[in-house]
Amino acid sequence: MSDHAQHLQQLAAQQWLIPFFPLVAAAIQSLLPRSARRLSATLTILAMGMSCLLAARAFWATLPVGEQHDEVARAFFNFTWFRFGTTALEFGFILDPLTAGMALMVAFVGFWIFVNATGYMAEDENFTRFFCFLSLFAASMLGLVVANNLLLLFMCWELVGLCSYLLIGFWYFKPSAAAAMKKAFITTRVGDIGFFIGILMLYQHTGTLTLYNAEGTGALQQAGSLGQLAGWWGLSLAGTIALMLFIGAMGKSAQFPLHVWLPDAMEGPTPVSALIHAATMVAAGVFMVGRMFALFTANAGDWVMDFVMWIGCITALFSATIAVAQFDIKRVLAYSTCSQLGFMMMALGAGGLVAGQFHLLTHAFFKALLFLGSGCVIIGTHHEQDMRRMGGLRKYMPITFWCYLVGMLALAGVPPFAGFFSKDEILVATYHHNKLAWVLATAAAFLTAFYMTRQMFMVFGGTWRGGQHDAHGNETTGHDEHHGHAHHEPHEVSWNMWLPLVVLSVFAVFMGWLGTPWLAGNLFHHYLAPEMPAPEHANIVVVLSVVVGAAGILLGWLIYGRRPMQHAAEPDPLAGTLGGLFTVLNRKWYVDELYEATIVRATQALGTLFRAVDKLVVDGILHAIAWIWWGVSQLFRWIGDELIINGGFDAGCESVRGGGRLLARLQNGRVQTYLRVMALGAVVLVAIYFFR
Amino acid sequence: MTLTLGHYLGMSAILFAIGLAGALTRRNAINVLMSIEIMFNAGILNLIAAWHFRYFESLTPQLFAVFAVTIAAAESALGLALVIAVYRHYRSVNVEEMTALRG
Amino acid sequence: MTTAFWIITIVTLLGALLAVTLRNLVHCVLSLILFFLGIAGHYFLLRADFFGTVQILIYIGAVAVLILFAIMLTRNVTGEEGPREILGMKWWSGAVIAALVAGVLLHAVRRDATAAVASSAPKPLSVADLGRALVGDWVVPFEGMAVLLTAALIGAVVIALEEVQRRR
């Protein structure tokens, strides 16, 4: 074993330290009194800084050196957590480029977001609780990243979901926030069922949940043999498991049918949106697919990869169309996030592991930047989120404006910025794989450029439209500086809020150069997956994406830039052109309404049905018997057509009632009945065990 | 006839069944709790019998029994507190009348 | 040892049976104490002296006394129950289910080969070893138990006190 490998081994055994510091910070903060605000923030940021340093050390160690050019620098550390009977439950930590890169990104972006949050939350009285949750989130996210065991990963996955739930509903007294937190939790839970089934299947067939181990019997190391076994729905076993895992990733990464929770999650504080719903947690699904990539590609004949690609593609385009017609500054970004996650998934499905992960990293930087920027805007405009009531902020908030511009250009895919290179990679990968998907993705890229331009002009361009009253419009628009209402005027935010923007925008500018083929080969590809062949470059893709991006920006300028909005009450210029379609887009293709009409309504109907059945039971046997007798006596008393019909109706009711009663007698609230059923069940189980 | 582990297991099985019968048929919550204590004791007796006959070189069965006794004690304290609270509320300790959780 | 086993077993079973069938609650508790004593006797017979004394200390000294307290605090102090519907539906079904459980358990015991192991007369349990194990390898579960007991104590007090405080 070379020195380098030994060094990696040592570092892998210390990977647990990365999530450890935020975890300790969270534990301490949970005990702090509410008044310990400064201490709480300091703890959180310090812990994150420690994690960041450790992650940087791990990252440094995984950089390719000297002789190890063609193999992935991977080290892992497994240990037995506990054993029951002969089965040992192993946990483990891994150190490889995927983990190191992701961990560094999470810790670094998280660090700056925490710094920003100290400003954003400065006026909140539950400051300590907020930072406690943030620390816990950071710990579980980092734990997810360094896990070398699917169970550990799943535990952190759920913890991350829990933190997301807690943070979305941080202002739980707002009904919308309370609804959003529930929606997020339940929607992601739908995906997690798939994930869990996948885990169970994997355990059933490989007997381990450790991803890599020294004996070569880890779950991922057996992916090849799983690819040879038949699974369900015409897939190989590996493909089936991969599909199940992907369902989990769909929930977490807000892919098409399960995307509904992410825009609503914007009810949470903006740093939360930046950290959880843009940079890290939603990327966990993409990361997980990347981590389990061996299963997805185990059998080349499986359609699971196409499924991933198409889901990603649909999400990318679908969300981009919605983002065009939103007015809430954070919602635009939320749908944009959905769309970008779709891009990543699409890249993974097209076989572009590197492209997907690269976009994950660059996107984390510039989307966190955009979200933090929007947070600054919201604070600067005194909690205004509607873009129609902004405008002209360029003058009031210059630093925010320039940083936001960098983020916007990166997201829109303008050449020197980070987003250009990573999106380009994805488009190239898709181009080689499936032309139709490529066309759709290019369309989505066009929309991306368009809606970001729209947002820029609405927020920063034109004049300040805040403080207006929609209908009356009696406050003038053009003379804000003369206005006595200093309170309503936007202002630049404090240094602890804009400093993270500056730092992140530096990355948003330069980070893309790591993954370009034009600069000493594709460095990132070489780092992450040296064993995979680098994709061929296709000039048409690059040219077209530049053209499309430019076209989107141009169109945006034409519609929104040339003649800025004057009044907040003015209709969106696009609405006139698109007509009814705009409304449809604004209402998000009515997906929520569709869910409301189908799933929610059906569940409620089922609940009502059960309640009705219960009602019948409350009446109890006595009432039922009395009713029957009453019916019978009626029958004997008046023998006539009308009464016979009545009686028949009653009898019909009674039979329904009787059926319901029979079922519901089981739940009579008496402990002893339950105990009785339990004992009988136990007897039956044991009897089956003995006499089968 | 030598004494075997089976004697103890069988006896505690019968004790368990007696306790179960009590828990199923008695109407007074305190009686039910007493029946549960009987079941608990039957279980703990199994641990000690297993130690005596099979695992006498190991401390684990006894430690397990220590923990089981502790849990049983905590359970009975809580259970009786609940009974008293329920009695204050309903003026009754009849388990058949405690049907607030009825469906 | 066999004779002692049978005598103690009869006492134990009698105690348990009376505890679940007698009508007077206080009589039930007294029978329960007989049952606890029988179990303690079994422990002494099994050379687990420590558990025998612990059984007496905890079950008779604490649990039975607690139950007596609960009876005094809830019901008429004479402990009388209402008229019993002897051999009612509930009684029969409960007895049948319990008999089924007993049958299944006994069948399991009969089938199990290890049940035929005879006593090997181990050396009596050393309390010192037990104590060392509790604060050694098992210290975490031990501390957990301490926390559990504290929580149960506080919980019991809170539950039982609730009504009183509300009335104030």
Place this chain on the structure above:
Amino acid sequence: MEAVYHFLRSLRWVGDWPQPVLWALAFAVPIVFVVVVFPLIFAYTTLVERKALGRIQNRLGPNRVGRWGILQPIADGLKLLIKEDIVPAKADRVVHTLAPVIAVIPSLMLFTVIPVGSGLIPVNLNIGLLFVFAISTGSVLALFMGGWASRNKFSLLGAMRSVAQVVSYEVPMVLAAVVVVMAVGSLSTVDIAAAQAGGWANVTNWFVFRPWGFVGLVLFLMGAMAESARTPFDLPEAESEIIAGYHTEYSGFKFALFQLGEYLAAIAMAGVTVTLFLGGYNGPGCELPVVGKLIGMGWFFVKLFAMIAVIIWIRGTWPRIRVDQLMAFAWKLMLPMAIINLIVAALYHYIEPKLLAWVVSAGLLVLSWATLSSLSAPPHLQKRTYRYWA
């Protein structure tokens, strides 16, 4: 038991008898000893108590039956035996009859683990002390059964009082004894007694001469007196409040059994106190080869009677405390004190020059006692003025 067996083997005439007979004799001797000697002690304790109380209260006490009233206990016994045995009509006859029996049995069983001399113990259990605590809780059941079965509200009140009292005082009492277990490292009463041998004239090693031992002794004695319902903790039978508590409805021999059980428990607890803190059978001369055992036994009984005398003295001196004082005393003063005592005992074990340890732990205990007693002192009552209108 073994000691008796070996003693029998060494005798000239008896030593040749078959072994089972010797073992049976060895069994019988301690049993007879326990069943005869301690009830006899009980009988004369009552006499001593009555005489002593009489003197304390400026009376003469019994002096009619025999010289100095020496036959008084026998007369009492005879009187109680021939009195009519009354069971109240509504009483629970079985439980009513069972209660006095159960009152005596645990008290007698307590004596089986008290070493009256070196090697002279009926049963050497390795968990003797735990056995003591386990058994002593049994007496509360007898009290409860007697009070409950009488169907008399005063009896029931007495029974409930006794249950609450015993449950409360059990805790500090056990904790007070734990310091000794910590010091000795064994639950066996034999080991505990043996650990106090040595030192100057077999005296200085008694645990009572350690600060924690002294505090332990005081706490344990108070707990023991509460457990056996002795004045000032005799609320279960407070004759001025609830007639005679749980034994209101008892007469004749059953009443005598209750008295017997109560006194035996008190004597046994005195014996346990002697074993735990006062060196048991250890005293000057007990290490001598042959007569040492007898001397040790003598020392044990001397200490035992001294303890009994102290208990009687306390009874004659203190008034009965109120129920709330009773509970507050147990939970607010004795329990924290016992816990602090535990910690101090541990400290004592680890501080090395033992003189320093002695001073430090004594100081800590005095300090904490002062703090606790000032904390649990009753609030200073203001002068109340009563106005009479409306």
